[in-house]
Amino acid sequence: MNPADARARFRDGLVTPTAGWCDGYTQANLISVPRDRAWDFLLFAQRNPKPCPVLDVLDAGAVAGPILDGDVRTDVPLYRVYVDGEQVAEPTDVREWWREDLVSFLIGCSFTFERALGAAGVPVRHVEQGVNVPMYRTSWRCRPAGDVSGPLVVSMRYVPESLVATAVATTARYPAVHGSPVHVGDPRELGVADLDAPDYGDAVASEPGDVPVFWACGVTPQAAVVESRPPLAIAHAPGHMLITDARDEDYLI
Amino acid sequence: MNPADARARFRDGLVTPTAGWCDGYTQANLISVPRDRAWDFLLFAQRNPKPCPVLDVLDAGAVAGPILDGDVRTDVPLYRVYVDGEQVAEPTDVREWWREDLVSFLIGCSFTFERALGAAGVPVRHVEQGVNVPMYRTSWRCRPAGDVSGPLVVSMRYVPESLVATAVATTARYPAVHGSPVHVGDPRELGVADLDAPDYGDAVASEPGDVPVFWACGVTPQAAVVESRPPLAIAHAPGHMLITDARDEDYLI
Structure with missing residues (x-):
């Protein structure tokens, strides 16, 4: 279409x-x-x-x-x-x-790099499962500007451990659409307690061997609006x- | 230093x-x-x-x-x-x-990518010759914003024909500092009549087999100030x- x-x-x-x-x-x-x-x-x-x-x-x-x-x-x-x-x-x-x-x-x-992830053989679970990508407000702070401040919001995709390097390398080539991940692995590093309770979007089911990978998310300005x-x-x-x-x-x- | x-x-x-x-x-x-x-x-x-x-x-x-x-x-x-x-x-x-x-x-x-050019074996003539890089106002127009408008300004480096592809590929990896060239070859395509009469900086001597290669230049905002x-x-x-x-x-x- x-x-x-x-x-x-x-x-x-x-x-x-x-x-x-x-x-x-x-x-x-x-x-x-x-x-x-x-x-x-x-x-x-x-x-x-x-x-x-x-x-x-x-x-x-x-x-x-x-x-x-x-x-x-x-x-x-x-x-x-x-x-x-x-x-x-x-x-x-x-x-x-x-x-x-x-x-x-x-x-x-x-979403721009999801086609590239698929082409590189990286499954995109939320598309497979027909749900919205899960997004989380983190404890990381953005650099403020004047009156505008807020937390970093991230999107999360579960990636099979053997494909994490491929996912990082693939998305790094798209800096205009968030580029490489901001974090791979333990969500507590981002102040995220429960991956099954996203702040925006839907929870996604993981498969054995999946690692959570986090990309900076364009919902961040909305979190800044709230603040x-x-x-x-x-x-x-x-x-x-x-x-x-x-x-x-x-x-x- | x-x-x-x-x-x-x-x-x-x-x-x-x-x-x-x-x-x-x-x-x-x-x-x-x-x-x-x-x-x-x-x-x-x-x-x-x-x-x-x-x-x-x-x-x-x-x-x-x-x-x-x-x-x-x-x-x-x-x-x-x-x-x-x-x-x-x-x-x-x-x-x-x-x-x-x-x-x-x-x-x-x-200037940020000139070290990378040198490391890739591409000579940087204005550094070799101890002069300022030559810069030219072109006939290409920037996309305006409100009251701000102006021409594209470019810097020019002579590159041996056999190294043009290397120069393009090397600088493409630095999009935050102008990235790949905007033009390779005939300066008349840019509305530049005489490479020996730059609008800013110094004229540079070419060597046999050199091709002029043009990169977008950060003097562009000054041309917009004038306009x-x-x-x-x-x-x-x-x-x-x-x-x-x-x-x-x-x-x-």
């Missing part, structure tokens, strides 16, 4: 996590904040490139851009709306919340991404 | 291009603009990552940061000061021009870089 068709389905109301959709096209995290808070958010992203690799920033009020021939207000399957840092709605369309001073950030997503309390922020619901017209190969080193 | 010692010499008044200085330490382009123009400049950099790879952005008024245990106002060998887009001074110290609302951008510099006319901008003089405490290896993919 091509991105325009997928976005049309989501615009028509289909709600689903997007892992595995539109093979070869780049999926993005969305975070939109008012123009007068955008400097701190852009600087936060620049200072934390592993969780917040910026693919594009739209002009204030713009709903499309060079890598999106669509509409950020309607083309994501499910949104989260935050007012003063509190989630107030989880709609499928945010036109009623839209303001002309909103600046939208499109941030790289690890930094801008008057309004619009984001995708975790795992329900904006499918862009960019190609995964564009971000391969 | 370590970066702190080099910066101390420049602070004491030594004026010299910095190519070849402090082997293994990352050199940076500097551009400082008032806070109310910084959003457009940061967005311009984000939208033009080949010429403007951001290594760090200091908080407004800050003169040091995580990769610079020094002072951006004194530690560059030679500066250029622009008022309303016109160059008004070329001092060795900018403390008299400094304002507390200035935001400083440290932008990657191709976009912020009330004040402070930059390094081309080739006279800020030597940071970061290591080149930190930017290797």
Whole structure:
């Protein structure tokens, strides 16, 4: 399926996590904040490139851009709306919340490298199991910028021990979409107590010999929104991404 | 020589291009603009990552940061000061021009990959000849951001034809410091008429069999300053870089 068709389905109301959709096209995290808070958010992203690799920033009020021939207000399957840092709605369309001073950030997503993992022979368990990838707020702190601060959020994929090196090497070639893992192994190093109770997304079943591998996650700006309390922020619901017209190969080193 | 010692010499008044200085330490382009123009400049950099790879952005008024245990106002060998887009001074110290609302951008510099070129057996002619690298304003336009627009500026290195592929492959591994070339061969493709008349830096002599190879250059923001006319901008003089405490290896993919 091509991105325009997928976005049309989501615009028509289909709600689903997007892992595995539109093979070869780049999926993005969305975070939109008012123009007068955008400097701190852009600087936060620049200072934390592993969780917040910026693919594009739209002009204030713009709903499309060079890598999106669509509409950020309607083309994501499910949104989260935050007012003063509190989630107030989880709609499928945010036109009623839209303001002309909103600046939208499109941030790289690890779904981009999942096709490469598969091609390298690394199983992607959450796709196999038909669930959303599990994500966790960690005890690691991002480098703050102005009023914006927050914890690192990570996504987790179980990887067979014999394939951990392959998974690291494969994803390292995609620095624009989180790149190599931030941690391999014991989740307690990240302050994560229970892998079966993710903060976002779904728990995934492991297989014997699997090791948990953690990548920086583009939900990190949402955790920063909760902590930094801008008057309004619009984001995708975790795992329900904006499918862009960019190609995964564009971000391969 | 370590970066702190080099910066101390420049602070004491030594004026010299910095190519070849402090082997293994990352050199940076500097551009400082008032806070109310910084959003457009940061967005311009984000939208033009080949010429403007951001290594760090200091908080407004800050003169040091995580990769610079020094002072951006004194530690560059030679500066250029622009008022309303016109160059008004070329001092060795900018403390008299400094304002507390200035935001400083440290932008990657191709000097970083010159050691890697040398290690790969690619001669670096301007270092051999003891002159500054030649730089050219091209007819290629950067993607604008708000009020900030301008041409792409490139640096040029003559490379023996048999080593062009090596030079491309080597520098592609350093995307944070301009990465692979933007053009190999005929300078007229870039709108550059005469390689012996660079817009910045010095002309370099070629050897038989050399091909001109062009990399995006961190002087690009200065060309944007000339076109976009912020009330004040402070930059390094081309080739006279800020030597940071970061290591080149930190930017290797």
